[in-house]
Amino acid sequence: MNAIFLTLIQICFVLLIAPFTVGLVRLLKARLQGRHGATPFLPYFTIATLLKKQMVISKSTSWVFKLVPFVVLGTTLFLVAVLPLVVFGGALASLGHFMIISGILAFGAAFLVMGGLESASAFGGMGASREMTLASLVEPAMMTMFATFAVVTGVFTVDAMFQDSHILTSPALIPAFFALIMIALAENARHPVDNPATHLELTMVHEAMVLEYSGPYLALLEYASALKLTMFSLLVANVLFPMTLATDISFVALLAALGWMIVKVVVVSFALALLESTIAKMRFYRMQEYLTIAFFISFAGLIFALMHT
C-alpha cells in the first residue's frame, strides 16, 4: 500500500512541476542571453490554452495520427511512474529494468516519428527521419550505459541501481554519468543535438514532427516532452544526489523530497540554460560524431567497470 502511495506521490509531483521546468529553462536562457524572458509559469497557460483550441487535422492522416499523442504521453507516464525521480521503492519499481526503460523510450520515439510522417509534408518527414536516427543510435549508448550501472551495482532495475551505495563511490561510473548527460540531451532534443527554440527552420527535429498537431493533441505532446525533460533532469541529478529521494511516506520525508525536487529542477535547468547559451547546435550530419562519442564513453565506462570488478 505504501509503495502505491509513494508512486502516486511521485507521479503527482512530477506532473505538476513538468511545465515549470520547461518555462524555467526558457527564462534562465533568456536572462543569460540578455533578454527579459517570460514567466516560468507560461507553459501552464500555453497548455491550458491549447486544451481549449479547435483542432485542425490534416486530410492526409489516418487513425495512427490520432493514436500518437496518447501513446507518446502514455509511455512517458509509464517512465515517470517507474523511474526513481522523487521517491525510492515505488509500486512499479520492479518494472524498471534498464532494457524496459530504453525499450519504452524507443516505443514513444517510434510513435512520435509515425506522427511526423503522417503529415505528408517534407517538414514532418525530415524531423521524423532525424528523430528516428537519433533514437536508434542513442539506444546502444543507453543500453551500454545502463549495463555499466548494472555491472557496478549488481542490480538491474534503475530504482535499485540508484539506491545502491556504489553509485557514489565507484570511479567507473564517471564515464557512464557523462554518457547519461549526453543521452539526456539527445533524448530531449536540446543543444547540441537540436534547437528547441526554432520553428520552421531546417535545423529542427522535435518541433518539425509535431508541426501538424494542434489543440488538445498538441497539448498532450507538449506536456509529454515537458515530462520527459523533467524526468531526465531529475534522473541526472539523482545519480549524484540519491539521498534526496523519499523512501517512506512520513510527512517530513515527502516534504523534504518535494523541496529537493524543486532545488534539483532549478539547478539542472540553470545548467541546461548555461549549456544552451554557450554552445551552438551541431550540424545534423555531424551528429554521428556526437553519438559515437556518447556510445564510446559509455563503452569505456563499461570496460573500466569490468576491469575493476
Place this chain on the structure above:
Amino acid sequence: MATNFMTFGILLSLAGSVLSSLFSFISPKGKMHRVSLFLLALSSGSGTIAGVSFLLSGDSQWIILKSSWLFGAPLVLQTLSALFFVLLNMVACLASVYAIKYVEEYAHMYNVRVLDALMAIFVFGMQGVLLATSPFSFLAFWEVMSFSSFFLVMSDKENASIRAGLFYLIMTHLGAGAIMAGFLILSHGSLIESFARLALLAQTIPAPVLFGTFLLFLFGFGSKAGLVPFHLWLPEAHPQAPSHISALMSGVMLKMALYGFLMVVLSILPGVSTAGSLIVIVLGLLSAFYGVIYAVIERDVKRVLAFSSIENMGIIFTMVGVALFMQTQGQTAFSHVAVGAAILFTIAHAFFKSGLFLGAGVMVHAAHTRSLEAMGGIAKRMPTFSGAMLILILAAAALPPFSAFMAEWTFIQNLVAYLASMSFFVKGILTLVLVTMALVGGLALFAMVKLFGIGFLAEPRSEHIEHAHAPGKLLLIPIAVLSGLTILISLFAPFILHMIGFGDLAFMRAQQSAITVSGSSLSPSLIYAAFLLFVGIAFAMRLLTSNVKYERLYHTWDCGQPITSGMEYTATAFSSPIRFFFRMITRTQKRVRITPVIESNPWIARRAFSLELKQIWYDWLYVPLANAFLYTSTFVRKLQNGVIQFYIALIFIALVVTLTIAL
C-alpha cells in the same frame, strides 16, 4: 490411448500434405485450387494440434511411424522437433488460408496447379525434416524442401526470379553437400545410422576432424539460414517467391536450418570447441549487423523483410553461439538460459516475420510494385489491416512488451548478470556481443518504423493505392491471427518456456507468471497491464481536461501551396542519415547529374538522381572468387589440347592416384 490418437494426428498432417499436393497436381487447370489448399490447411491444423498436445503431454518422444521402408530409422517427434513442428504447421495452416485468395488474384501470373502442388510438397518436406532420425531420411526430406522451394522461387517465370532461383539452388546444394559430408565423416561412411548412434560414434573421432565436421555443419546450416557471408541468395530468392511462400521460407524454412544446427550441436557432436563457438558468434553478429544496415537502407518492401530475416537469424545464431561458448567455459546455467532465449526468439520470429510477409503481399497487390517509394496511404484505406501490421512491426522491432523483446530481455539480462564474474577473455567476448546487439536493436527499430511509416502513412505515392480497397477476409484473417499470436506468445512467454523444457526460467503461480533469469524476473502481463493503464490515463487526461471534440479537416500546411505526395519524404530520404553515417560499410554511390536546359544558363537545369546500393559481400568476396576461378581455369584449359593419347594418359594417372589413396 490419447497418445496414439495424437500420433495419428501427426501422420494425418503428413498424409494430408501429400494428398493435397496430388489433388492439386492431377486436377485440370487448377480447378481443385480451393480444395487442395483447404486440405493443406486442415492437415497442418491437425499437425499443430497434435504437436501442441505432445508439448503439453510432457513425454520425451513419440514414435510416429516405424517401417522397414525407412531403413530402420523411425519417424520420431521429440521436444525440440515438436516445437518447430508446431511453428511450421501453424504458419503453413495460415499461409494456405491466405493463399486461397492470394493465388486467385494472381492466377494470370502463376501456374496455379503447380504452385499449390509444390507448396504442399514444400510443407511436407519440412515436416519430414523435423521427424527424421537418420542422416538418410533427414537429407532426403531436406532435398524435398530445397527443390520444391527452388521451383517456388521461380514460379512467376521472370528473369530475375530464374536468376535468384538458380543462385538459391547452387547455395543450398553446396550447403546440403556440406551437411552430407559432415554426416558421412561422423558415421564413417554410412548414411543409414540413426542419430543416436551417430552421437556415440562421434565420441571416438579425434578433435581436429570433429572441428572440421563442425565447420561443415556450420556452413551447411548457416548457408540455409542466411548467415553472412553465405546469405547472398536470401535477399534475392525470398522476395521473388509469391508472398505466402516468402512467409513460409522466411518464417519457417530458416528455422529448419536452425533446427538442424541445434540438433547437431546439442545432441550429436560431443561438445564444440571454443574456436568453433567463437566462429558462430562472429558469424551471428556479422549477419545481425550487416542484415540490419541493409534492412534500413533497402527500398523494396520484401527485400527489407528479407534483410531483417538475416538480422534476426544472426541474433538467434549469436545467442546459440554464446550458449556454446559458455558451455566450453563450464557455465552450463548461462548456456541453458541462452538456448532458451534463442528458442523464444525463434518462436517470436516465426510468427511476426510470416505475418509481415503475408502483409507485404497485400501491400504489393495494392501498389502493383514492391517499391516502398510507390506506397503510403495504406493506413487510411485499410485500417484493420494496418492495425494488425502495426503490431507485427512493433514486435519485429523488439519493442516491449512484444514477443521478441521477451527473448532479448532474457538473453541480455542474463549476460549482464554474469558479466562481472567472468574471466578477462569471456568478459571481452560478452561485452562485444552486448554492444553489437544493442546497436542492432536500435537500427532494427529504424528499419521497421521506416517500413510502416513510409509504406502505410500519409498520402499515397502512386495512383494504384488511391483506388485500392481493403483486403478480403481470407487475406486479412491469417495476418490478424498472426499478430494476435504475437501478443499471445509474449503474454504466455513463461508458460511457453515451461512447456519446451526451460521450466527453471519460468515462474508460475495461479495469479502471476514471469520469466526469471539470474535473480530478476519480468512479468509480461504486468508490463501489458501497466502499459495499457498509462495509455488509458493519457486518454482520460485528454477527456477530462478538454471538451474540444470537433476536428476540422484541412490539408497539411505547406507555406501556402497545396501539398502533393511528391513532397513527402521517401524511403531513400528517410534512411539517408543512416546511409551517410555508415557509408564506410555500405559504400553507396549517389549520383546527381545536372544538365542545363539551355547551354548558356546554368541555373535552369534538369537534375537526375540515382543511388546505387552495393552488395559489398558480392563485390568484394564472390566476384574476386569467381574471377580467381576463371583465371585458374585458363591454365587448366591448356590440358585440353585435343590429343587423345594425352587424355587417356590423364585418365590412367587419375585412376592410379585414386587407387593409391583408396587402398
